[in-house]
Amino acid sequence: MAEAKSFSADEARRIGEQIGIAWGSAPFDVEQFRSGMDVELEHGLHDPETNVTNDDAVTTGRIALAHLNEFPDYYTRLEKMEEDAKREHGTA
Incomplete structure (x- = not known):
């Protein structure tokens, strides 16, 4: 598996503007x-088994945007759900 990557706020702002x-x-x-x-x-x-974006920033941004268009707090909710699931499954 590849090394972890993350985006800065400036990168996210720029990519967001690029995708509208x-x-x-x-x-x-x-x-x-x-x-x-x-x-x-x-x-x-x-x-590699779930790679569909090749870490392309624009494609990754479009996936994030699709979820945020559904629910503007999608990722806040996702984080809470994952924390709850870890507790329930004893992996927290």
């Missing part, structure tokens, strides 16, 4: 988008 996010009117902020991009790297080089 209007930050002044978006129902989510740059940090929620940045966090989502980091999460969606699970679809990249991290795991």
Whole structure:
């Protein structure tokens, strides 16, 4: 598996603008988008079996945007759900 990667707020803002996010009117902020991009790297080089993005920042951003368009706090909810699941399964 490839080395872990993450995006900075500046990178996320720039990528968001590139894919059409209007930050002044978006129902989510740059940090929620940045966090989502980091999460969606699970679809990249991290795991060859699930790699569909090759860590391409724009593709990763589009996946994050799709989720945030469903629920503007998608990644906050995802984090809570994963924490709850770890507790329930005794892996926390």
